[in-house]
Amino acid sequence: MNESTFADRPVLVLYTGGTLGMLPSAQGLAPGGDIEARLRRALATLPPTRQARLPQFTVQAVDDPIDSSAATPRDWQRLGGTIAAQVGEYAGVVVLHGTDTLSWTASSLAYQLQGLDRPVVVTGAMHPLEAEGSDALDNIELALRFAARPELQEVAVAFCGRLLRGVRTRKTHSEADDAFASPNYPILGERIEDDVILYPGRGLETQQRGAPRFELPDYTALADGGVVRLVLWPGIQAWQLDAWLDDARVRGALLEVWGGGNIPADPELIGVLAKASGEGKLLAAISQCPFGGIAPGHYAAGQGLVQAGVLSGDGMTAEAVMAKLVHLLAQPLDEQERRRRFLAPLVGER
Numbered sequence: 101m102n103e104s105t106f107a108d109r110p111v112l113v114l115y116t117g118g119t120l121g122m123l124p125s126a127q128g129l130a131p132g133g134d135i136e137a138r139l140r141r142a143l144a145t146l147p148p149t150r151q152a153r154l155p156q157f158t159v160q161a162v163d164d165p166i167d168s169s170a171a172t173p174r175d176w177q178r179l180g181g182t183i184a185a186q187v188g189e190y191a192g193v194v195v196l197h198g199t200d201t202l203s204w205t206a207s208s209l210a211y212q213l214q215g216l217d218r219p220v221v222v223t224g225a226m227h228p229l230e231a232e233g234s235d236a237l238d239n240i241e242l243a244l245r246f247a248a249r250p251e252l253q254e255v256a257v258a259f260c261g262r263l264l265r266g267v268r269t270r271k272t273h274s275e276a277d278d279a280f281a282s283p284n285y286p287i288l289g290e291r292i293e294d295d296v297i298l299y300p301g302r303g304l305e306t307q308q309r310g311a312p313r314f315e316l317p318d319y320t321a322l323a324d325g326g327v328v329r330l331v332l333w334p335g336i337q338a339w340q341l342d343a344w345l346d347d348a349r350v351r352g353a354l355l356e357v358w359g360g361g362n363i364p365a366d367p368e369l370i371g372v373l374a375k376a377s378g379e380g381k382l383l384a385a386i387s388q389c390p391f392g393g394i395a396p397g398h399y400a401a402g403q404g405l406v407q408a409g410v411l412s413g414d415g416m417t418a419e420a421v422m423a424k425l426v427h428l429l430a431q432p433l434d435e436q437e438r439r440r441r442f443l444a445p446l447v448g449e450r
């Protein structure tokens with residue numbers, strides 16, 4: 101679509117819950133209502149020059165805002181559908197989301213909204229909007245400004261002055277305002293004084309072209325434990341791995357292995373993986389190291405993964421792998437095509 105046809109439209113702000121909109125309750129912080137009035141009140145406290153740089157926006161709240169620790173693939177699907185149905189009417193979208201599982205949702209949205217031709221910017225906050233010294237207002241302002249930039253054509257996360265590729269993000273701090281990182285990919289942009297900058301050559305708009313080809317599969321069948329995540333530890337036994345993988349309800353698994361892609365040279369353990377793979381379960385591995393990717397087979401200790409048909413997740417985040425497994429398993433694809441798509445970079449996730 102031509103930029104001039106939509107860049108002057110308002111931004112859609114979708115509120116899904118999270119600390120940003122929470123209010124104190126007897127049980128502790130809980131999602132609050134009346135978000136539009138609260139947002140507009142907070143933004144009105146910005147200096148006039150900063151208010152003047154904000155796009156027009158419309159606010160919608162989901163029926164039942166949640167603490168994002170309760171989110172499931174059903175919520176990812178609902179949000180993907182809501183955005184896909186409306187994004188064409190807006191310059192871009194801002195999703196206000198809890199930080200705990202924000203990276204999971206951002207990853208899932210990236211796969212659902214492939215070929216996106218405008219910004220979808222996910223943000224949240226470590227402190228409620230009305231709390232003293234809160235980061236919420238800064239993050240909302242940042243997200244709104246990036247969501248009005250037609251050059252940005254992907255799902256991104258705006259947090260603490262920086263813009264990150266959504267499917268590359270992780271929450272890396274449980275307290276600091278600077279809570280998100282993109283361990284294996286450079287930042288897409290940032291705020292420098294009063295400007296918001298997008299760095300050239302880093303965004304999907306220059307790396308992938310083509311019309312939007314949204315894929316909105318039904319995640320319901322996988323939402324209740326269809327994909328599992330196993331972090332290996334020294335001394336792990338084949339029977340323990342089998343206890344997870346043997347269940348027919350499990351259709352895919354992420355294995356977090358050692359270093360550059362190594363597992364114990366235990367034939368029984370490798371046999372459990374090979375059996376699961378042979379049954380058509382989609383198995384993928386990444387490293388437990390926070391930075392860098394894996395190259396299974398570089399060490400003899402990684403041969404077992406190769407032999408068992410475990411796919412390399414390279415330098416993907418756990419969130420990006422899990423959301424991708426759910427996304428691929430939810431579609432009527434044959435096993436070879438699923439494996440091919442897993443290994444291909446669909447949205448800059450690897």
Ligand code: ASN
Pocket residue numbers: 117118119120166167168169197198199200201224225226227
């Ligand atoms: N528990 C909150 C959530 O993820 C954390 C936050 O938003 N900072 O909804």
